[in-house]
Amino acid sequence: MSDDETDRERDRALIEKEAVAWFTRTGGRPTRVERRDFAAWLEMSPEHARAYEDVSALWADLDATAHSLGEDGEELAGPLRKIADYRRARRRAKASGIVAGCLAVLAVSGWLWIDSPNLLQNLGADHVTDRAERRVVALADGSTVLMDADSALETEFSDRERRIRLLRGSAFFDVNPSPVPFVVEAAGGEARVLGTEFDVTLTGGRDVTVTLARGSLEVGLEGAARQVRLSPGERVEYGRAGLGAVQAVDLEESTAWHEGRLIFDDARLADVLAQIGRYREGRIVLLGSEVGERRVSGNISLENSEAALTAMQATVGFHMTRLGRRITLIGP
Missing domain, CATH: 3.55.50.30 (Phage tail protein beta-alpha-beta fold)
Incomplete structure (x- = not known):
């Protein structure tokens, strides 16, 4: 096989894996950003759309029997036969083999959402923590982030702004003072500071709680004029109901997850x-x-x-x- 053919096979394998990841995520409750990114992925290449259609067709064929899967390997006989039949019918042994292999793993593990519901999100994140893992991340500007278990975030720093996108979970930010604003974005809102310590928790993909431990902090929704300013020991929530009222909190209670x-x-x-x-x-x-x-x-x-x-x-x-x-x- 030539180098070009090898590269094409490698690209096809990557597209198939991406299609499986997108199929898994869109089958749940994708966020507005994820739906936008999925549409962009489909438009990038006709091969993306074809791969996604293949995954959808195969999973529809497996659906009638997948719910009966257990830990007994003999129960896989039906789905595996369907995978083999599909591969022969499509006459795309290598590409279909990748899809079938991925979906067989889904079936054996009892659907991907049990173990890796955030696989696609993790691929696009800059920093990710596993379940039961808390980790301190040092940022490029000298600030630090304590990430709670099963959390993910993106970073985007420039001369004009230091921006963090909390994709899921909780994070405690110790911000290095700087004239450059430090912004934490989550679920359609943002917290903006110059130097401070604060918690941001994203719950259910839509509801956000911001708690200030030190310094001062402004919180507002994207595109809205109203903002609130927090003092240490205060928090504010925002989400589907809009921006809430400032509340006093017990910092020992609200930051207990740090320990x-x-x-x-x-x-x-x-x-x-x-x-x-x-x-x-x-x-x-x-x-x-x-x-x-x-x-x-x-x-x-x-x-x-x-x-x-x-x-x-x-x-x-x-x-x-x-x-x-x-x-x-x-x-x-």
Whole structure:
């Protein structure tokens, strides 16, 4: 095989993998930015659209049997036969083999969303933390970021602006003083400072909480004139309901995650479980919204997620069912 043919095969393999990642992400609840990026990816090349159509067609064919997959390898016989049939019918053994291989992995692991729901987002991020990992990142301007578990962000620095995009999770910023503004963007809003320490938490892809520990901070929505100025020990929330009112907070409570603890008072159970989920493999799935809306208070360690879940169960009294090692169902 010539070098050109090798390069083409490598490019085709990359496109197939990107198509699988896009198919997985768009099948969930993609953000407005992700939908825009997906449309741009499709328009880049006809090969992108063809690869995505191949993935969609194969997964539609597998869908009828994929839900029955378990840990027993014999249960894979049906899907694997369908993959083989599809490969022969399409007469694209190599390209289809890549797609089929990726989708077989999805089936065996019980859908990609269990283990890598943010795969595509991670590929575009500059800094990413794994589940159960907290890490300090040194930025080019001398500032530092403490990233919570399962978080991701992008950086874009210039002579006029230091901009961070929080893609998911939580991050604590210790900003090096400079005449150049430091801006943290998340879900349609932004916090703008010159030098300070503050937390930004993105929940559910849309709702953001900004908490100030030191200095001063202005927070506003993109394209809106109204802004609020925070003082140390204050926070503001924004999201689908717009920009909220400034509230006083207990900094020890709100920044407890820096030390691997979660302190909460009259919090939604769904929010607490989401934070615990950042520190464990697999998924915590709430069965119905009623249980998730229960209000809870507590002080738990995030270093042992199983103990944290058991403590919450003892406090709240919900039912907990484990499906293998990867999925935990929480119900009333």
